[in-house]
Amino acid sequence: MKINGSYYIVNDSLFLNSIPQRDKLIVNEQFNSKRKKENCFNVIDKDYSLLTYHLYIELENGKNLVFRDQFEKTIFPREKIKSFYLIDTKGLKSSTYKIKGQNTNSFHVIFETKRIFENESWLIKGDSIKPKGFDGVFQEYFLSKID
Structure with missing residues (x-):
């Protein structure tokens, strides 16, 4: 490299x-009324290709969630998210993203690999x-x- x-x-x-x-992480937060009871992360790389990633989430209540070997989408029951970061399969770690919206449940994420x-x-x-x-x-x- x-x-x-x-x-x-x-x-x-x-x-x-x-x-x-370059930006390490670009996040578009939205509230998706069709997904009222769940959170959804859509993750692609800067070349708009799908990738395998690990998703690390810190919840507002202090708990941490880890989703390993994810591909394209990660969907899980709705809880208030405080922040998150990604690690790709090469070990490249993104910066930590702090959630801006109060009711966000849909995240479109572009990760610089x-x-x-x-x-x-x-x-x-x-x-x-x-x-x-x-x-x-x-x-x-x-x-x-x-x-």
Whole structure:
């Protein structure tokens, strides 16, 4: 994968930014009167292709729901949703989306499945760099320049 962008260094961190910058997640919230008793998520990627994803939901009552290996649609009994995020099968994690509507029960979601760096920090240690993975977690290895 090749990504163009810029970087800058502050203290012991390398900060990366992709160019052009893209939205990781685009969400269209609606109330669908035909689905009064359920929530429905329709998920596609930026190329308008269907994808397999895991959906992580935080409810208003503090409970968390996880729907693994979902494809195209996720439908479940209606509960008030506070926020959600997605992880695709490559491990790429979306940003957390906070619900804006009071009665929203239908979500049309476009997920950017290409790697995006948005002020992402990697650790510099000596002559090596510790990168973050698709999921935003530091990896167990370091990158070093080979002469």
